Every structure is written in C-alpha cells, then in structure tokens.
Amino acid sequence: MTNTTLSDLQSTALRVREHIIRMSAGGGCFIGASLSCVELMVYLYKEFLHHGLGAGERDLHRDYLFLSKGHDVPALYGTFVEMGFLEPDRLRNHLSVHDHIYWHPNRAIPGVEFHSGSLGHLPAVAAGVALDCKLRGERNRVVVITGDGELNEGSVWETILVANAHKLDNLTLVVDRNQFQANMRTEELVPLEPLVDKFEAFGCRVRRMDGHDFLQLEEAFRELPVSNGTGGANVIIADTVRGKGLPSIEARADRWFCAFKEEEVEQLLQELHGRKETVISSETLVVR
Amino acid sequence: MTYEELLTQTALEDERIIVMTAENRALVRNMPKVLGSRFIDTGITEATMVGMAAGLALRGRIPIIHALAPFLTMRAYEFIRTDVGIAHLPVKLSGYIPGLLSDGNGPTHQSIEDVAIMRGIPGMEVYCPADEDDLVKSLPAIWASDAPAYVRVNHKKGIYTHRPFERGQAEIIAEGADVTILVYGFLFENALKAQQLLTQEGLSVGLINMRSLKPVDEAAIVRAAKRCRMLVTLEDHLKTGGLYSIVAEVLLQYGITVRTMPLAFEERWFKPGLLTEVLEVEGLTPEKIAAKIYSSSKLVYAE
Numbered sequence: 001m002t003n004t005t006l007s008d009l010q011s012t013a014l015r016v017r018e019h020i021i022r023m024s025a026g027g028g029c030f031i032g033a034s035l036s037c038v039e040l041m042v043y044l045y046k047e048f049l050h051h052g053l054g055a056g057e058r059d060l061h062r063d064y065l066f067l068s069k070g071h072d073v074p075a076l077y078g079t080f081v082e083m084g085f086l087e088p089d090r091l092r093n094h095l096s097v098h099d100h101i102y103w104h105p106n107r108a109i110p111g112v113e114f115h116s117g118s119l120g121h122l123p124a125v126a127a128g129v130a131l132d133c134k135l136r137g138e139r140n141r142v143v144v145i146t147g148d149g150e151l152n153e154g155s156v157w158e159t160i161l162v163a164n165a166h167k168l169d170n171l172t173l174v175v176d177r178n179q180f181q182a183n184m185r186t187e188e189l190v191p192l193e194p195l196v197d198k199f200e201a202f203g204c205r206v207r208r209m210d211g212h213d214f215l216q217l218e219e220a221f222r223e224l225p226v227s228n229g230t231g232g233a234n235v236i237i238a239d240t241v242r243g244k245g246l247p248s249i250e251a252r253a254d255r256w257f258c259a260f261k262e263e264e265v266e267q268l269l270q271e272l273h274g275r276k277e278t279v280i281s282s283e284t285l286v287v288r
Numbered sequence: 289m290t291y292e293e294l295l296t297q298t299a300l301e302d303e304r305i306i307v308m309t310a311e312n313r314a315l316v317r318n319m320p321k322v323l324g325s326r327f328i329d330t331g332i333t334e335a336t337m338v339g340m341a342a343g344l345a346l347r348g349r350i351p352i353i354h355a356l357a358p359f360l361t362m363r364a365y366e367f368i369r370t371d372v373g374i375a376h377l378p379v380k381l382s383g384y385i386p387g388l389l390s391d392g393n394g395p396t397h398q399s400i401e402d403v404a405i406m407r408g409i410p411g412m413e414v415y416c417p418a419d420e421d422d423l424v425k426s427l428p429a430i431w432a433s434d435a436p437a438y439v440r441v442n443h444k445k446g447i448y449t450h451r452p453f454e455r456g457q458a459e460i461i462a463e464g465a466d467v468t469i470l471v472y473g474f475l476f477e478n479a480l481k482a483q484q485l486l487t488q489e490g491l492s493v494g495l496i497n498m499r500s501l502k503p504v505d506e507a508a509i510v511r512a513a514k515r516c517r518m519l520v521t522l523e524d525h526l527k528t529g530g531l532y533s534i535v536a537e538v539l540l541q542y543g544i545t546v547r548t549m550p551l552a553f554e555e556r557w558f559k560p561g562l563l564t565e566v567l568e569v570e571g572l573t574p575e576k577i578a579a580k581i582y583s584s585s586k587l588v589y590a591e
Binding site: 060107113114115117118121122123124125126127128129130131132133135155158159161162165166 | 306325326328330331333335336338339340341342343344345346347348349366367370371374375
C-alpha cells in the first residue's frame with residue numbers, strides 16, 4: 001500500500017466517523033459499534049471488494065459484503081457517502097419514516113446486500129450466496145461482518161460447521177472484536193477467548209490483527225486465498241475499540257447506543273480532531 | 289406420480305431449483321445421484337438451511353427445502369420470517385409428516401400449530417394438500433410462483449381424483465343445505481367418507497377440500513355459510529390459528545353468522561400411537577366424525 005493510498009484511507013475514515021457522530025444526534029445511533037468498524041468498512045469498499053457499485057449494473061460476479069451485526073450500518077452509509085454511492089443529504093433523513101435510513105441495514109438503500117438486525121442470521125445467508133458462487137464456478141468473495149457479542153448465537157457456529165462441510169473457502173467471516181456486547185464486556189458475560197483456537201478447531205483458516213490499522217488489514221485480506229486448500233471458511237478477527245476515535249466514549253460499557261444533543265455533537269466532532277474530551281450530559285445509557 | 293418423481297422432473301427442467309434438506313431424506317432419496325451439486329444436505333441445521341436458502345434465492349435460485357414439519361417451521365421460524373419473509377424470497381418449504389402423520393413420534397414431532405404460525409408471516413403462502421394426487425397437482429403452481437410458500441406435505445395415496453389446482457381456490461367436492469364440512473390435508477379422506485355416511489342418513493352435506501389456506505378461498509367459505517345451517521371445520525391442527533380461525537375471520541369480515549363446529553385439537557397435543565389407533569382415540573374415524581356432526585346438526589335443527 002502506498003503512502004498516498006494509506007493517507008487517503010485514513011482521511012476517508014475520519015470523514016466517515018464525522019458522519020457517524022452526526023447520525024448520533026437526535027434519535028441517536030449505535031455509535032460504539034459503528035466507530036469500531038470504520039477502518040474495516042473503508043478498507044473493504046475502497047481497496048478490497050469488487051462490489052460493482054457506481055459502475056452501472058451490478059452482476060452475479062460481484063463480491064458481496066453482508067453486515068450481520070447490523071448496528072454498524074452508520075459506518076456503511078458514511079462510507080457510501082464518501083465514495084459517492086449515497087447522496088450526503090440523505091444522512092439527514094436518519095430515522096425519518098420517509099426514507100430508509102434507520103438503525104439497521106435494509107435493501108431499500110442501493111448497495112446494501114441484505115437486511116439484518118437479528119443476530120446470527122447473515123453468516124447463513126452469506127453461506128448460501130457463497131454456495132451459489134461455488135456452484136457457478138465463480139471466483140468472487142463473500143464477506144460477512146459479525147459482532148463479537150453476536151458469537152453468543154449458536155447459529156453462527158452452526159453455519160460455520162455447514163460452511164466448512166461444503167468447503168466454502170470463498171466465505172470470509174470478519175469478527176469486529178471490540179470486546180463489548182450491548183451492556184458489558186464479552187469476557188464478563190459469555191467469555192469468547194481463546195477465539196482463534198475456537199475457530200481453528202472448527203476447521204477455519206484464522207487471522208487476527210489490529211482492525212484499525214490499514215496496513216494490517218491489507219496484509220490479512222490480501223493473503224486470503226480464493227481456494228485455501230483447507231476447504232474451510234476464512235475468519236478474520238479484527239481487534240478493535242468500541243467508540244474508536246472519541247476518547248470520551250471509547251471502551252465504555254455505558255456508551256453503546258447514544259443520542260447526543262446538537263451541542264455535544266459539535267464538541268465530539270472537535271474531539272475527533274484531537275481537541276479536548278467532550279463533557280457529555282446526555283443520559284449515559286439508553287437501553288434498546 | 290410421486291412427490292419425488294415430480295421434484296426430480298421439475299428440478300431437471302429448471303436449473304434454478306436447488307433441493308435442500310436438513311438431513312431428512314425420506315422424500316428425496318434419489319436426489320443426490322440425479323441432481324449432483326444441486327442437492328444440498330446441510331445436516332441437522334434447520335435454521336442454517338433456511339438462511340442459506342435465502343442466500344441462494346438472492347442469487348436467483350429457487351430452493352425447495354425439506355425437514356420434518358415441526359423443526360422446519362418452529363426451530364427455523366425466525367429465519368423463515370426474517371430472511372425469507374421480510375425479503376419475500378421464493379423459498380419453498382416442504383414440511384414432512386405434519387399433523388397426524390407424525391403418528392407414533394410424540395408431541396415433539398407434532399406439527400399442529402404450523403398453519404397458524406406460517407400464515408402469520410406477511411406474504412407467506414400456505415398449502416395443505418389432501419393426498420398425493422392433490423399434492424402433485426398443487427406443487428407445480430406453488431413452485432413456479434415468486435412467493436415464499438409452506439407446504440404441508442401429505443404424500444399418502446388417496447382414493448379421490450382431484451380437480452386441477454388453482455392458487456387461492458378451494459375444491460368443492462359436494463354442496464349441501466344442512467351441513468358443509470371444510471377440511472384440509474390428511475383428514476380429507478375421512479371427511480369424504482363421513483360425508484357419504486351422513487348423506488345416507490338423509491342429511492344434505494357439502495364437502496370442501498380447502499387446499500390453499502393462504503390465500504384462502506373466501507368466496508367458497510361465504511357461499512357455504514349462506515347455503516347451509518352449519519359449518520364444520522375439520523383439521524389435524526390446534527383450534528387456535530388454523531382453519532377454524534380462518535373461517536371465523538372470513539365470516540366476521542363479511543358480516544355473516546353461522547353455527548360452526550370446530551373439530552381440532554384444543555389446547556393439547558394428541559396421544560401418540562399408530563395412526564389407525566390415534567384416529568380412533570381422537571374420534572377422527574369417518575364414523576366418529578359423522579356421529580359428531582349428526583348429533584350437532586340435530587341440535588341446530590332443534591333450536
């Protein structure tokens with residue numbers, strides 16, 4: 001990756017975070033889970049996926065990205081805006097019943113492959129897509145982003161068993177390992193570690209790296225084999241920080257879903273650019 | 289023609305069809321060698337099978353998926369509702385041994401709430417063929433449509449030659465002035481025999497094979513309600529949410545009142561055993577059905 005590319009990705013990620021912070025005003029959004037996967041989203045759309053967006057009709061040869069954790073959709077929309085796939089003004093329609101921009105992804109927004117919201121579903125849907133790609137002899141990739149809390153759902157593991165049984169090595173599960181589920185640290189509720197060992201024991205090819213480092217992301221994704229020989233699905237565990245970019249909310253159990261006041265949003269935008277931490281007076285925890 | 293023969297023929301003619309099973313191969317034994325890679329056995333994983341079917345449908349496939357009816361409709365319910373239902377994908381669900389056909393398995397295997405829960409999904413169609421003849425006459429249209437559909441697969445050989453199937457149309461077997469029996473699925477044959485017994489007793493008895501429960505033939509229900517003094521809904525399903533509920537909904541909508549006798553399971557699972565014995569114990573033999581209807585119809589006349 002050239003320095004120019006790296007710098008472009010970093011500035012895109014910064015602008016995507018600005019969009020996410022703005023979407024946390026008013027009705028709010030799941031800001032923590034959105035901020036943790038910004039580099040992933042930006043890297044995948046700008047550098048990795050042959051998604052066909054913005055290039056006329058999308059066909060069956062495209063790469064697919066599924067957002068299984070769902071709460072991260074502001075990061076996707078922010079990325080789409082930055083890449084010119086979504087009108088910037090539409091983000092102002094967040095939570096308006098007259099648009100389709102709400103807390104979970106849905107196919108009414110062009111580029112969204114499938115809706116989500118109920119955890120543990122899209123690994124299976126993605127496996128179905130990956131299976132069809134195999135049946136047709138195509139070499140495209142199917143990527144699905146899950147949360148780490150989402151790994152509580154048995155259906156994720158069930159799908160991995162089935163995907164590996166059918167040798168779906170065109171399928172890649174990316175775990176946004178931000179260490180938190182809704183209200184607590186994952187390890188305090190249903191411990192997941194040692195996560196690499198668990199996935200390897202299921203027959204997956206596993207890589208683990210810093211999910212905020214574009215160079216490490218590049219290394220992990222570039223070495224994904226189209227056919228990796230083991231026959232198993234690929235797993236990339238991206239170690240991330242919930243609320244990344246905003247020290248006032250980073251890695252805090254009570255900053256999962258946030259609905260900020262307009263003046264707080266302005267301060268958070270400053271904080272993102274390195275100014276002092278925001279004094280937040282909004283309710284600390286909105287339970288959804 | 290059997291279910292499997294029809295499925296084989298349809299799948300060979302249409303590359304879009306993927307036959308899936310969650311390791312229930314009773315209906316699809318020969319599929320692996322006939323279809324090759326278009327036959328997918330996911331193992332005992334109903335939820336994953338349904339999610340994968342949704343993914344295959346996103347790519348233009350028409351998955352026809354198989355599992356025992358209770359596990360397909362209940363273990364995987366949220367996947368059906370959320371992945372197939374919300375996206376309105378053409379996934380075709382074949383539920384094996386629904387209702388009484390689970391005979392000796394016990395309550396874990398008794399799918400007697402499937403009609404209620406499957407018709408609760410917006411856009412999901414629900415079909416309940418009377419026997420193998422009805423089944424193979426119904427399936428080509430069901431599989432060819434763009435809608436998701438649940439089929440209570442009843443592959444038992446019947447004694448009746450059914451008329452061609454049309455979506456949303458009931459099959460009117462007979463019309464009557466005293467009583468009309470509305471039935472679907474496995475109990476059709478016993479209803480037919482009960483109708484004959486009651487006719488011999490001098491009653492004028494109609495019989496309707498409902499076939500298509502969603503969309504339902506509202507006109508057939510309304511006509512029967514207007515024509516006769518009593519309706520009977522007969523089903524191997526809980527009383528809640530099945531045909532009795534459907535008929536109540538339709539009659540209320542049209543502002544029609546008619547005495548309606550439900551023959552269904554009330555707040556309980558049925559005692560498992562060999563099917564012939566279960567029918568005796570549950571009072572679902574032709575004679576017992578006829579006797580219940582006969583005494584009930586006399587009460588209606590006495591009022």
